[in-house]
Amino acid sequence: MIGFWKKIYAKHDSVKAYSLLSPALILIILAMVVPMALMLSFSMFTQVNMMEIDYTFTFQRYIDFFQKNLLVTLLIKSIKISFLVTLITLITAYPVCYYIAFYVKKNKMLWLVLLTLPFWTSYLLRVFSWKIILGTKGVINSSLINAGILNEPLTFLMYSETAVVITLTHAWAAFALLPLYVSLEKIDFSFIEAGRDLGLSRFEVFWKITFPLSLPGVIGAILIIFIPTVGDYVTPALLGGTDGRMLSNMIQAYFGKINNIPLGAASATIMLTTVVFITIIVSNVTKKLTQRLT
Amino acid sequence: MNNSFIQINNISKYFKEVKAVDDVSFEIKEGEFFSLLGPSGCGKTTLLRLLAGFEYPTNGNLLIDGTDITALPPDKRPTNMVFQNYAIFPHLNVEKNIQFGLRKLGLSNDEIVNRVKDVLSLVKLEGYEERFSNQLSGGQRQRVALARALVRQPKVLLLDEPLGALDKKLRDEMQLELRTLQKNIGITFVFVTHDQQEAISMSDRVAVMNDGKIQQLSAPNELYKNPKNIFVSDFIGETNFLKAETKSSDGEYINISIEGLGEFKIKNNLNIAANSSDVVCSIRPESMMISKVKSDWDICLDAKITQTSYLGEMTRFYVQAKGINKTITVSSQHFDNKSFENNECFISISLEDISLLNKK
Structure with a gap:
């Protein structure tokens, strides 16, 4: 019996490959595929009352979603907040990576470690520390009032969209740094010199050579930030107030307080589809734009 | 023929304490195939990069065709460079790579097309327009780099060890071809190499460098027959x-x-x-x-x-x-x-x- 398996194992490379993959494969099936399938099927049921669920298949929950103005508004708001977070992160992280990749000669690793140092603390702790900074009696407001610049605290800083954008940007910046740095680091400096040699200014060389060549990193950073921030609910729950609430907070409520699991599942499915759709569009548009650029 | 087409006057370049180029002065004639020869670290590449504008001298000044270019950035100089690793832009095909340097010259579309066509036939790369850098052999990449620099019709072409990455047979062929090309188009070539045989066989004149200084500047046969010092005698042959x-x-x-x-x-x-x-x-x-x-x-x-x-x-x-x-x-x-x-x-x-x- 063992001999038989040994033979199969030695003969077929695919058996080897699958047996190497199997731990990850089993985990993904249990932790991803099964829950996804459950969520999809629940989105097609109906919540009758607090305790009962009607298990006949219907697409009514998806229609419900688009008939509820609040849910559509929250979806758009989630996308808008994530979009802002992604954009601000890219604009701030790109120059830093550019600097490390091209101008830091020694100890590049040290720079990267120092930049990612704040991310060694927990996500929740960082969210709470922003609360301390942005709050009505927080660092910013109290110092501005003590300095006599303000009479009343700035209210838009806390429990608002602004607070969510600031906190999420800070929380995810480290994840943008790495793909950007890796793609910039790979660019041979002689490409940049060749661009200058061929008559282009520094600015033109950046847009026609450096940026297009760093595109894989840019797209990577966009995906890495956009996808998780759309679904984030901790930051909006702690810092968003009513203004900064996102769709994920509502989904959480459907599974909890409101107890409408089918509508919650439908909302989650819609959000997931939208995110996939947007990431495909964003990466394609970015590629097209760069092609036109060069 | 202008005998002092390129003037290098008392040029020094220090990197912190290291004197990469140490008070060097000489002139290069118009239309000359001029080589800078020396062991690695002798300052020959730094001197070439000073001419290209990638480095600025600590002291001294540079003139090309009577114009002081010492402080000009690379894009304002009448020079173009063939890089050691060729630096073919990987996101552009051969045609776009060659067109790259033409956009700022204010040429008409017809002229751009013609120039690209001419230079491709000059370097014998017709039919390769659509290829990307990773679809070319070393020799072909070298030709693209040459075409991309020549299409701008520079007054001086700078070559930074362009044959170093090729195998022996191809290198010998390219030596002959480069030499013929240079005589046909008449552009001044400044060629950097550490290979003495290469320098001797291609150049009109050779400057042998060591420790940031010119050891001897003369015609190849003079270098071989009448070396001026022990370094040149040892380095050449x-x-x-x-x-x-x-x-x-x-x-x-x-x-x-x-x-x-x-x-x-x-x-x-x-x-x-x-x-x-x-x-x-x-x-x-x-x-x-x-x-x-x-x-x-x-x-x-x-x-x-x-x-x-x-x-x-x-x-x-x-x-x-x-x-x-x-x-x-x-x-x-x-x-x-x-x-x-x-x-x-x-x-x-x-x-x-x-x-x-x-x-x-």
Whole structure:
């Protein structure tokens, strides 16, 4: 019996490959595929009352979603907040990576470690520390009032969209740094010199050579930030107030307080589809734009 | 023909404490194939990068065709460069790579198309327009880099060891081709290389560099036949150094005593001081004759062959000559290692092949 398996194992490379993959494969099936399938099927049921669920298949929950103005508004708001977070992160992280990749000669690793140092603390702790900074009696407001610049605290800083954008940007910046740095680091400096040699200014060389060549990193950073921030609910729950609430907070409520699991599942499915759709569009548009650029 | 087309005046470039280029001055003629030759770290690439504008000199100034370019950025200079690794933009195809440098010249579309077509046929790359860098061989990449630089019709083309990455056969072909190309289009070439054979075979003039300074600037045959110092003599080709001492001199001729060979009177081309022991003699391996019987040359020594290596076009003999406690290298086309019985031989030297050099 063992001999038989040994033979199969030695003969077929695919058996080897699958047996190497199997731990990850089993985990993904249990932790991803099964829950996804459950969520999809629940989105097609109906919540009758607090305790009962009607298990006949219907697409009514998806229609419900688009008939509820609040849910559509929250979806758009989630996308808008994530979009802002992604954009601000890219604009701030790109120059830093550019600097490390091209101008830091020694100890590049040290720079990267120092930049990612704040991310060694927990996500929740960082969210709470922003609360301390942005709050009505927080660092910013109290110092501005003590300095006599303000009479009343700035209210838009806390429990608002602004607070969510600031906190999420800070929380995810480290994840943008790495793909950007890796793609910039790979660019041979002689490409940049060749661009200058061929008559282009520094600015033109950046847009026609450096940026297009760093595109894989840019797209990577966009995906890495956009996808998780759309679904984030901790930051909006702690810092968003009513203004900064996102769709994920509502989904959480459907599974909890409101107890409408089918509508919650439908909302989650819609959000997931939208995110996939947007990431495909964003990466394609970015590629097209760069092609036109060069 | 402008004899001082490129003027390099007292150029120095320091990187912190290191003097990469140390107070160098010379001129390059218009339409010349000029080589900067030297071992790695001698400053030749820094000098080329100073001409291209990638580095700015610590001291001195640079002129091309009468215009001071010392402070100009690379995009404002009448130069273009062929990079050592070719630097073909990987996100653009061959055609776009070549067009790249034309956008800022204000040419009409027709003219751009024509120029690209012409330069592609010049470097024999017609039909490769759509290829990307990773679909080209080393030699083809080198041609693209050349085309991309030449299409801008620069006054000076700078080449940074462009043949270093090619295999021997292809390198020999490209040497000939580059030389022909340069003569046809008449653009001044400044060519950096560490390969002395390459520099000698291609250039009109060669500047040999070491420690940031020009050791000798002359035509290739001059470099080989009349090296000005011990560094050039050693770096260009192969040679045997023998201990020597100078005696009296009458200006044109000088009396010298060479260890193991005796006293001779030879021409003093480099005006070497009399009564000095700070000198050496250099004798090229191929200028000596190895033979089975005694010859009537100026010097003929009894010798013993210790080792030989067969090189195809010639054989190199390592011999121990009477009175010289040092192995001497002699090369010969007429004999091989089987010609000599008991390894006994005679080494003959003609006085005019002995060059006298200062040690420092």
